[in-house]
Every structure is written in C-alpha cells, then in structure tokens.
Amino acid sequence: MSDVAIIGIGIHPFGRTEGMSGLQQGVHAAREALSDAEMEWKDVQFAFGGSSAAGNADAMVNDLGLTGIPFMNVSNGCATGGSSLLSAYTTIKSGQFDIGMAVGFDKHPRGAFNADPEASGLEKWYGETGLMLTTQFFGMKIQRYMHDYGITSDSLAIVAEKAFNNASLNPNAWRRDPVSKDTILNATMVSDPLTKYMFCSPAEGAVALIMCRADIAHKYTSKPLFLKGAAFRSRPLGSFEVFSPSLEIERGPSPTVGASEATFEMAGMNREDIDLAQLQDTESGAEIMHMAENGFCKDGDQEKLLHDGHTMINGKLPVNTDGGCIANGEPVGASGLRQVFENCVQLRGAAGKRQVQGNPKTAYTHVYGAPGISACTIITT
Amino acid sequence: MSNQKPIADNLFTWPSDQPKLLGSRDTETGRYFFPAKRSNTHEQIELSTKGKLWTWTVQRFMPKTPYIGTDNPEDFEPYPVGYIELPGQIMVESRLVDVRAEDLKIGMEMELSIEPFVKNENGEELMIFSFKPSQDS
Numbered sequence: 390m391s392d393v394a395i396i397g398i399g400i401h402p403f404g405r406t407e408g409m410s411g412l413q414q415g416v417h418a419a420r421e422a423l424s425d426a427e428m429e430w431k432d433v434q435f436a437f438g439g440s441s442a443a444g445n446a447d448a449m450v451n452d453l454g455l456t457g458i459p460f461m462n463v464s465n466g467c468a469t470g471g472s473s474l475l476s477a478y479t480t481i482k483s484g485q486f487d488i489g490m491a492v493g494f495d496k497h498p499r500g501a502f503n504a505d506p507e508a509s510g511l512e513k514w515y516g517e518t519g520l521m522l523t524t525q526f527f528g529m530k531i532q533r534y535m536h537d538y539g540i541t542s543d544s545l546a547i548v549a550e551k552a553f554n555n556a557s558l559n560p561n562a563w564r565r566d567p568v569s570k571d572t573i574l575n576a577t578m579v580s581d582p583l584t585k586y587m588f589c590s591p592a593e594g595a596v597a598l599i600m601c602r603a604d605i606a607h608k609y610t611s612k613p614l615f616l617k618g619a620a621f622r623s624r625p626l627g628s629f630e631v632f633s634p635s636l637e638i639e640r641g642p643s644p645t646v647g648a649s650e651a652t653f654e655m656a657g658m659n660r661e662d663i664d665l666a667q668l669q670d671t672e673s674g675a676e677i678m679h680m681a682e683n684g685f686c687k688d689g690d691q692e693k694l695l696h697d698g699h700t701m702i703n704g705k706l707p708v709n710t711d712g713g714c715i716a717n718g719e720p721v722g723a724s725g726l727r728q729v730f731e732n733c734v735q736l737r738g739a740a741g742k743r744q745v746q747g748n749p750k751t752a753y754t755h756v757y758g759a760p761g762i763s764a765c766t767i768i769t770t
Numbered sequence: 771m772s773n774q775k776p777i778a779d780n781l782f783t784w785p786s787d788q789p790k791l792l793g794s795r796d797t798e799t800g801r802y803f804f805p806a807k808r809s810n811t812h813e814q815i816e817l818s819t820k821g822k823l824w825t826w827t828v829q830r831f832m833p834k835t836p837y838i839g840t841d842n843p844e845d846f847e848p849y850p851v852g853y854i855e856l857p858g859q860i861m862v863e864s865r866l867v868d869v870r871a872e873d874l875k876i877g878m879e880m881e882l883s884i885e886p887f888v889k890n891e892n893g894e895e896l897m898i899f900s901f902k903p904s905q906d907s
C-alpha cells in the first residue's frame with residue numbers, strides 16, 4: 390500500500406468576508422490548492438468536503454467544473470475537516486484512487502453558537518433553562534483542571550497573548566493585533582475563569598488540500614509532505630464533554646487521548662519526534678489541557694512550561710504557530726484543516742516571520758469538538 | 771400550587787414537600803443516568819438531594835434561543851452553573867442559586883432547590899431544579 394502525500398494547499402483568509410459565501414471561500418481555497426500543486430481540477434479523481442453552517446461542499450463542482458468525480462459531503466461537527474482528511478487518506482491508501490481533495494469551509498453568524506437540544510439527543514428543557522452552552526462547558530472543565538493541577542489564570546492569559554502575537558505574523562489570520570496579558574486578564578469575563586480574549590469566536594474561512602499516492606508526488610511538487618498518521622475517536626465512558634446534563638463520578642480519559650495514541654502508533658513515532666503542534670484552542674484552557682491529553686506533558690507541568698516560553702514559536706515545542714482558533718476564529722468545517730495547512734507551510738519552510746527555526750521535519754495536529762470527538766494527524770517532510 | 775408546573779415531565783418529583791431529581795439506574799451495569807432513561811433494563815431512582823460542588827462557572831451573557839429565561843438583555847442577570855456530585859450516584863449539571871460567584875468553591879456542600887423560572891403563555895409558572903449552598907453547613 391502506498392503512503393499518502395499532501396502536494397497542494399490552499400486557504401481563504403479566516404475572519405469575516407462580507408459578500409462572499411462560505412462555499413465561495415471553499416472554491417477559492419480549492420483553486421489555490423490546485424494552483425499550488427500545479428494541477429487542474431480535471432486531474433482530481435475524488436473529493437471529500439464539508440461545512441457545518443454553509444452548505445454542501447459538493448456544490449463546488451458548479452464552479453470548479455462538472456468532471457463527474459465522486460464528491461462526498463462530510464458532516465461531523467467540529468471534526469468535519471479532520472474526517473474529510475481521514476476519508477481522503479483512506480481512499481488513496483486503499484488504492485481506489487490516486488489523487489483527491491479534502492476541503493472544508495464555513496460561515497457562521499456572530500456570537501456564540503446556538504445549540505438545538507433535540508439534534509444532540511437531549512431534552513428541550515436543557516436548552517430552555519440556559520445550560521446548553523459550549524462556553525459554560527469550557528469554563529467548567531478548565532475550572533476543575535486548575536483546581537486539580539494548580540494552573541493559574543496567568544497561564545490562561547499567556548496562551549491567549551501568544552495566539553495574538555503569532556497571528557500578528559500571519560497574513561491569513563483574523564485577529565492580527567497583539568493583545569497584552571493584562572488586557573486579556575482584565576477583559577470582560579465570559580464564563581469564569583475565561584475572559585473574552587481567551588475565547589475563539591465562530592467565524593469564516595476555508596482550506597483545501599490536494600493529496601495523492603506518495604510514489605507519484607514528485608510529479609507535482611519538489612516538496613511533498615507525508616501524512617504518516619491520522620486517527621479519529623469519539624468519547625469513551627467517563628470523559629467530560631460539552632452538552633452533558635450529567636457525568637459519571639468516575640472520571641475517564643477524553644477522546645483526545647485515544648486519537649493521539651492511535652495517531653502516534655500508526656506513524657510509529659513518539660512525542661519527542663514532534664517539532665511543532667497545532668492543538669485545539671477553542672479557548673486558552675483547552676490548549677493547556679490538550680498539551681497533556683495529547684501526551685506532550687504531564688498534567689500540571691503546563692504552568693511552568695508556559696511561563697518558560699516552551700510553546701512559543703522559538704520554544705522547544707511551538708504550539709498554534711498561526712494564532713490557533715483564538716486568533717483565527719473557528720469556522721467549524723475549515724478549522725481542523727487550517728491546522729494541517731499551517732503545518733504544511735511550516736514544514737515547507739514558508740512561514741515567513743512566524744517560521745519555526747531549525748528546519749522542522751514533523752508536525753502534529755489535534756482537533757476536538759462537540760459532542761466529544763477528536764482527530765489527530767502527524768505530517769512529515 | 772396549581773399555577774406551578776415542572777418545566778418537563780419526569781425531571782423531579784412535584785408537587786412534593788421533599789422534591790427529588792428523577793434518574794435511572796441500569797440494572798445490568800449499575801450506572802446511574804440523569805435525566806432518566808426509558809429502557810427495560812433501567813429502574814427509576816430518586817436521586818440524592820445533597821452533594822458537593824465539583825466545578826462551576828458563571829453564564830455572564832444572555833444565551834440565544836432555545837433559552838427562554840428572557841429575551842431582553844436588560845432583564846438578563848448572570849447566573850452560576852455547576853456540576854454537583856451526588857455521592858455514589860452521578861454528577862448533575864445545574865443552575866446554582868442563593869450564592870454569589872465569589873463565594874463559590876469547589877467541594878462546597880450543596881442541596882437541591884426547586885425554583886420558579888418563567889411563566890408560560892398560559893400564565894403557569896415553570897419550575898426548574900437548581901442547587902443552593904447546603905443549609906446544614
């Protein structure tokens with residue numbers, strides 16, 4: 390079985406783009422990816438794609454061309470992009486097709502997501518009484534974590550400050566103005582202990598990736614990147630998840646732990662092999678907890694690591710080098726693929742002012758979302 | 771009491787002098803569930819009314835639909851929420867009442883309190899469950 394290479398990457402800048410639909414942003418990203426791979430749409434043999442709030446990805450064929458290829462719509466919550474990527478990977482790995490595209494895009498209204506209890510298998514009262522908010526879950530999860538492992542609000546602010554600093558070096562990011570730690574700490578509280586600068590917002594954006602069999606990748610690019618590991622997991626018993634009217638008293642691991650283990654096992658690599666990582670930072674507490682859930686440190690070690698600059702672009706393990714969700718926003722369908730896009734840019738050495746030094750060779754992504762799903766990847770040069 | 775009714779059926783015993791949350795227990799695995807699951811392997815259980823605060827936050831902005839507490843930002847008051855660990859049973863997510871955010875502490879003793887929430891179109895007062903700091907402590 391052939392390995393799988395990423396040979397083309399495309400993005401539509403994240404943020405707010407008036408007058409352009411989510412789907413159009415997806416088409417933009419797809420054209421950028423094709424151009425990057427020096428390829429035409431007719432060369433693409435299959436596609437997977439999706440959005441959570443901006444329509445069906447397969448409608449793109451009206452703009453890209455009616456070539457008759459199988460174009461599968463993917464709808465898998467916050468892991469929509471990750472699921473498209475994994476599906477494209479498996480399709481190539483199986484030998485069914487040689488060249489395909491994974492694309493994700495979205496365009497959300499302003500403000501927090503409004504959730505439909507019945508769509509999540511919950512009763513109406515749960516939403517009516519004001520318990521069904523993702524922001525509450527994030528506040529409560531990090532509140533308990535801080536209590537158990539001695540993480541301070543100062544660390545929450547360091548994560549957000551880093552996000553805006555990194556984004557200021559990223560022309561595709563949404564919030565590109567640095568914000569000081571004091572401003573972050575003293576900003577309006579949204580869901581204690583998280584202030585407004587510690588949260589990401591729903592937004593807009595699109596990413597497309599062209600993938601192919603590794604043994605033909607050099608026909609299209611001099612710098613192919615290889616998808617060495619990719620895995621997706623849903624929640625196990627005892628994990629603390631969003632939209633839970635109740636929880637088991639006996640606590641268990643999160644879906645991230647399983648997805649991460651499976652990804653490293655598939656790649657045959659260890660945490661020490663990773664040169665940089667994009668970790669789901671829906672809010673700054675999530676990035677802190679995900680450092681441990683993905684196995685990059687022990688619970689509680691984050692307090693010292695963050696104060697030592699461990700996860701800054703010039704640190705030992707740079708995390709969220711493009712500004713993450715906090716500074717890019719979270720267009721759900723595109724968010725997981727943005728992480729992969731950033732890793733490709735970094736591994737090509739093309740990240741400009743935010744380039745991780747020392748010729749990084751391996752990069753990790755981790756996406757997490759409702760209702761307790763996680764997908765990870767490892768990409769190498 | 772006739773103009774008060776629970777916001778949903780099978781959520782807590784009502785009317786009652788000592789209302790209790792209604793959960794269920796899977797007779798095969800022993801696991802507790804809230805809200806109660808309807809299944810022939812589940813038995814309905816009245817959950818403990820007392821427990822410890824496991825974690826908390828404060829809802830500081832007015833939720834969008836399907837929230838029915840108010841749709842007027844001027845009427846909106848931030849409210850704390852948390853998970854209460856009911857010993858030996860389950861942790862239940864709940865609004866917290868009779869306590870200021872600055873006084874909330876993980877581990878504090880809490881007890882069930884059924885509170886009026888909003889009036890429906892028939893003028894009936896919808897009752898919800900919540901937890902407040904335990905009177906004993």
